[in-house]
Amino acid sequence: MLSLLSALATPESSGAASGSTGSMMTTFVTFGLIIVIFYFLIIRPQKKRDKETKDMLSSIKKGDKVVSIGGIHGTVMAVKETTVVVKVDDNTRMEFSKSAISNIVDRKAEPASASKKKGKKESKADEKVEKVSAPEKDAATDATVIETAPETDK
Template sequence: MLSLISVMAAPETAGAAGSTTGSMMTTFVTFGLIIVIFYFLIIRPQRKKDKETKEMLSSIKKGDKVVSIGGIHGTVVAVKETTVVVKVDDNTRMEFSRNAISSIINRKGDGATASSKKKSKKEEQVSAPEESVEAPVEEVSAEAEKKDK
């Protein structure tokens, strides 16, 4: 009778061992998918942003208008190996670490960066409707003056 019970229990243990390997496999696949998702949503974009920032900091030159991470606006007067001297006011010059420069607003030779060009295009689009609204108002006021005379 004892052997009968052990024979009946043997298939259950074999099935249980197979299900644990299956559940371990799904666990590994799930963790693998999570790692891939994190790579594409977090790690890869951060590396791209770091690379762009490094290129921007290495391309700073005299005459560029920059903004520091503290929000200070100024013009680059001198570029050293690890620091940048920024002219903030007529007689005020500040020396910043290169890493403290947040962005370059205007390049000396280029005139404006791509983000500045986008902003100026938006300003032109916004200013265009204002001009068309103002013109009829002047015409109406001129017609009103003619009627008053």
């Protein structure tokens, strides 16, 4: 950056023109690389988080358990266009701006018709559960054998 300022401040002669052009080109390439790095490390992930938050806020429905940005836990009682009514206690209801909802802790159960469609997929997933055998017993002492990992000195 200093080289760019010094190149602009000094009068150019015919011999120095080619040297300052090369210096300016490396400066522009450096700034371009910095902008690309900032985009991939800061701007792009922030846009992704913003999109996920927007999708989460638009999917809030009655019965969802939510947490506000202030740490207040409650259950959604009503969803309006820009606000959400949250039941905090038996007789306490609070109205929050949708943007004040930090996350959804627990979603309300899906209707029966939707759960039937997913039932087949869940049963296949249940079949993939790893089976664990009972602990082995030593025949001579009739005691349960427990395998332990060797201890290492640190």
